[in-house]
Amino acid sequence: MTLLALSCTLIFVFITMFVSFWKKIGLEKSIAIGSIRAAVQLLAIGYVLQYIFKTESLAFILIIVLIMIAVASWNASKRGDGLKGVFWRIALTIVAMEAFMMLFLIGLKLIEPTPQYIIPLSGMTIGNAMIVAGLFTTAVKREVETSRGEIETLLSLGASGVQALQGPMKRAVKFSMIPTIDSLKTVGLVQLPGMMTGMIIAGADPVEAVRYQLLILFSHTGSAAMTSMILSMLYQKLLFTPDLRLRKIGRS
Known part of the structure; x- marks a missing residue:
């Protein structure tokens, strides 16, 4: 795709x-800022990945994945205003999901242990866990x-x-699983x-593309379920005082 062709898509x-x-909705500033940020972020990561793919450095791969986890955890934790320690619990859960998924996929030789596979699949796994964590946190507060x-x-x-929170959890x-299940x-x-x-x-051959997509869908379904279940256990202490009184929290 040429730069001119890409520029033409700005018409949308x-x-x-x-x-x-025209309708006085007031979203034009947010749309402009979001579009500029998306373009800058994607172009920047494109050049970074181009360099990493050439070097195949394990240290660079680890740094990129850790940055993804930190940003995803921070974004999801914003849903947990009023709950202390949400960020670290979400980060721990996402780290666990990422480690489990990569060890599983690489261990069974479903993917090659190269940046071309690890970084994109890690981004998908972390992004999926972020959405589930954000939805779960919002739902818990409500x-x-x-x-x-x-x-x-x-x-x-x-x-x-644990017994008192069983129903709400x-x-x-x-x-939190609704988007994942609807997507399936x-x-x-x-x-x-x-x-x-x-x-x-x-x-690529469409059938081969379908196989890789099924790999992603099934792994994301499992990681989404485990993310919300792990968080349901980690959040329980956040909701009570030391003498087992329910804390007062606001809604997102």
């Missing part, structure tokens, strides 16, 4: 900004506030913190996923 951004201005009376009643009757896990149901019928589409455009 300008149309969106014009409609926002469920706890909504079910405060029920939780406090259970505590007064002698239930442990289950609902939060289900809520509609893939191939409503949408052609990014990795599969990219491989096909690059000239």
Whole structure:
């Protein structure tokens, strides 16, 4: 794709900004800033990856993955205002998911241990875990506030913190899994996923592209479920005082 052809796609951004201005929605500034940031960030990472792919340095791969985890954890933790220690719990969970997924995929020789495979797949895994963590955190805050009376009643009757939070945590896990499950149901019928589409455009055999996409879908489903379940255990102490009273938290 030429730079001129790529520049022509900006017309979609300008149309969106014009409609926002015309209808007085007020999104034109956010759209402009978001578009500029996306272009700068993607171009920058493109040049960085080009260098890393040539050097194949393990240290550079590790640095890139750690930066991804830090940014993803910070972004997801913003949903947890009012809960101390959310960032580190999300970061620990994402690190665990990333390590498990890479060891599994490389150990079974499903992918090659090269930057071309590790970095893109790590980005997908970390990004997926970030979305699940953000949704789970939002749902937990909402469920706890909504079910405060029920939780406090259970505590007064002698239930442990784990028992009192069982219902809200289950609902939060289900809520965080909705995008992942919906994606599984509609893939191939409503949408052609990014990795599969990219491989096909690059000239790969469609069946081979489908195999890689299924690898991503199945691994992401497992990591999404484990992310929300691990967080449901790590968040329990955040919601109670040392004497087992439910903390007052605000909604996102």
